Amino acid sequence: MASTWFALAALTAAGITNAAYSIATTSDIKQTAANVAWDLLQYYNGNETGQTPGILPGPPPAGDYYWWESGAMWGTLIDYWKYTGDSSYNDIITQAMLWQVGPDEDYMPPNYTASLGNDDQGFWGMSAMLAAENGFPDPPEKEPQWLALAQAVFNTQADPQRHDSTCGGGLRWQIYLSNNGYDYKNSIANGCFFNLGARLARYTGNQTYADWAETTWNWMRSVGFMDDDYNIYDGGHVQNNCTDINRAQFSYNNAVFLLGAAYMYNYTNGSDTWKQRTTALVDATLKTFFPDNIAYEIACEEHMSCTTDMLSFKGYLHRWLATATQVAPFLADTVLPVLQTSAEAAVATCTGGSNGRTCGFKWSTKAYDGTYGAGQQMNVLGAVSSLLVQEAKPPLTNSTGGTSKGDVNAGSHSDSSRGELRELTAGDKAGASILTIVILVSAVGTFGWMSTGV
Numbered sequence: 011m012a013s014t015w016f017a018l019a020a021l022t023a024a025g026i027t028n029a030a031y032s033i034a035t036t037s038d039i040k041q042t043a044a045n046v047a048w049d050l051l052q053y054y055n056g057n058e059t060g061q062t063p064g065i066l067p068g069p070p071p072a073g074d075y076y077w078w079e080s081g082a083m084w085g086t087l088i089d090y091w092k093y094t095g096d097s098s099y100n101d102i103i104t105q106a107m108l109w110q111v112g113p114d115e116d117y118m119p120p121n122y123t124a125s126l127g128n129d130d131q132g133f134w135g136m137s138a139m140l141a142a143e144n145g146f147p148d149p150p151e152k153e154p155q156w157l158a159l160a161q162a163v164f165n166t167q168a169d170p171q172r173h174d175s176t177c178g179g180g181l182r183w184q185i186y187l188s189n190n191g192y193d194y195k196n197s198i199a200n201g202c203f204f205n206l207g208a209r210l211a212r213y214t215g216n217q218t219y220a221d222w223a224e225t226t227w228n229w230m231r232s233v234g235f236m237d238d239d240y241n242i243y244d245g246g247h248v249q250n251n252c253t254d255i256n257r258a259q260f261s262y263n264n265a266v267f268l269l270g271a272a273y274m275y276n277y278t279n280g281s282d283t284w285k286q287r288t289t290a291l292v293d294a295t296l297k298t299f300f301p302d303n304i305a306y307e308i309a310c311e312e313h314m315s316c317t318t319d320m321l322s323f324k325g326y327l328h329r330w331l332a333t334a335t336q337v338a339p340f341l342a343d344t345v346l347p348v349l350q351t352s353a354e355a356a357v358a359t360c361t362g363g364s365n366g367r368t369c370g371f372k373w374s375t376k377a378y379d380g381t382y383g384a385g386q387q388m389n390v391l392g393a394v395s396s397l398l399v400q401e402a403k404p405p406l407t408n409s410t411g412g413t414s415k416g417d418v419n420a421g422s423h424s425d426s427s428r429g430e431l432r433e434l435t436a437g438d439k440a441g442a443s444i445l446t447i448v449i450l451v452s453a454v455g456t457f458g459w460m461s462t463g464v
């Protein structure tokens with residue numbers, strides 16, 4: 011009797027365990043990542059007849075996803091390929107990333123003008139940079155090349171037109187004067203620029219990029235968007251000289267800066283300054299965003315007031331912490347155990363939906379929470395695939411095997427004001443105002459309890 015009961019109990023337990031993914035071995039990690047990637051791509055139909063290559067359904071109100079998130083998804087899938095070796099999606103990644111370059115090959119396609127921020131452009135630029143760094147197959151010669159695309163994004167953002175003197179410098183959030191949010195300078199726009207600068211410096215060895223990264227970091231500190239304790243706040247308005255700081259903290263801000271800092275540490279051959287900055291920012295990030303060592307989007311997760319955008323931040327957090335340990339190996343002992351614990355919680359949420367394996371968002375509950383979307387899948391994909399970071403090659407440079415062709419002048423022929431000249435359609439305007447409403451609502455939602463009294 012007793013032995014039968016135990017056998018049954020063991021079977022039941024096994025049944026329950028099998029319902030969730032395993033990440034116990036390298037082959038489990040690859041299998042899990044493959045399934046999560048497949049489920050992620052169910053949100054993408056850009057490779058079907060009559061659809062637009064490169065984009066998830068959107069931007070709102072046409073679908074849930076703003077343009078930037080698609081750029082982020084291709085980066086997630088490039089990392090997936092790098093970590094697992096599964097090249098099943100490489101062709102659609104390449105098609106997507108080339109379709110969206112825009113007429114000046116700088117990731118400013120006119121279709122998305124109404125919601126085109128420096129951060130949106132920056133996310134596509136960082137995915138192009140990632141392709142160059144990982145030796146992702148180079149596009150045919152006649153097509154734009156990964157490194158040149160990253161340089162084009164960087165160069166358009168380094169242009170004096172994008173850096174006015176309000177708030178003592180820095181990039182505005184939106185690129186075009188006509189967009190809501192043009193009067194806002196924020197951490198993510200400057201973080202993408204910083205990150206690209208640091209990575210271009212390391213890849214090409216050109217100090218100019220590093221100088222821009224240094225300037226951007228110093229500006230973030232001077233304006234108080236990054237405080238003495240390495241908290242990073244969302245941003246502030248130019249009409250207030252950026253002193254009306256929105257104190258909401260989002261994990262992608264920390265992630266984008268800590269990865270850039272780790273690259274600067276590497277580029278400077280392990281300088282004390284960048285070692286100290288990287289260490290402090292990583293420590294602050296683990297403290298704020300990993301309670302109990304599980305990723306937590308502190309500004310919106312408790313009450314599930316996260317927007318579609320915010321539902322994807324944990325993936326960048328995991329991926330960029332992982333990559334940081336490649337270029338700043340001293341971080342590995344602190345960071346990797348946390349990423350492991352967090353990833354275990356992440357996969358425990360993937361038991362939902364009709365397929366029984368849809369991933370949720372509230373990882374700390376270790377159970378499916380009823381939500382689903384490209385963000386949720388992308389987060390888990392990033393967390394699981396980057397568990398293989400120690401088996402992966404570190405990011406390449408031009409002198410260590412990188413083959414992507416650059417162009418230091420890429421983007422310099424871009425007409426930064428094209429958005430002004432082009433008449434906005436009613437659809438564009440609706441898109442822009444919805445964006446603002448979402449931002450206002452989320453700012454109110456998060457401020458209610460986050461504000462420290464500014």
Ligand SMILES: *[C@@H]1O[C@H](CO)[C@@H](O)[C@H](O)[C@H]1NC(C)=O
Pocket residue numbers: 051057058059098099102
């Ligand atoms: C689009 O890509 C997905 C994922 O690779 C694939 O399953 C699907 O067959 C493709 N669709 C077309 C029309 O090529």
Ligand SMILES: *[C@@H]1O[C@H](CO)[C@@H](O)[C@H](O)[C@H]1NC(C)=O
Pocket residue numbers: 062063109110111112119121
């Ligand atoms: C822009 O929109 C048009 C019309 O929907 C579409 O044909 C084209 O592929 C889009 N281009 C990009 C870069 O999204």
Ligand SMILES: *[C@@H]1O[C@H](CO)[C@@H](O)[C@H](O)[C@H]1NC(C)=O
Pocket residue numbers: 214215408409416
């Ligand atoms: C990158 O390497 C190639 C081949 O060695 C060289 O021709 C090129 O000048 C290098 N580019 C930079 C920016 O260093």
Ligand SMILES: *[C@@H]1O[C@H](CO)[C@@H](O)[C@H](O)[C@H]1NC(C)=O
Pocket residue numbers: 165216217218219418419
């Ligand atoms: C370094 O980058 C800057 C900024 O893009 C560019 O103007 C300069 O020509 C580059 N220098 C070299 C040696 O490639």
Ligand SMILES: *[C@@H]1O[C@H](CO)[C@@H](O)[C@H](O)[C@H]1NC(C)=O
Pocket residue numbers: 176177178232233251
């Ligand atoms: C605006 O902010 C910058 C950066 O904090 C500061 O250097 C500058 O003095 C401020 N200007 C005014 C007019 O307060």
Ligand SMILES: *[C@@H]1O[C@H](CO)[C@@H](O)[C@H](O)[C@H]1NC(C)=O
Pocket residue numbers: 277278279
């Ligand atoms: C890093 O070290 C290399 C090799 O000694 C040197 O060529 C390079 O200039 C150094 N880089 C910096 C930013 O100091």
Ligand SMILES: *[C@@H]1O[C@H](CO)[C@@H](O)[C@H](O)[C@H]1NC(C)=O
Pocket residue numbers: 275276279280336337338339340404405
């Ligand atoms: C820079 O990164 C490489 C990996 O690309 C690593 O081997 C090297 O140790 C790093 N440099 C420092 C100073 O940590």
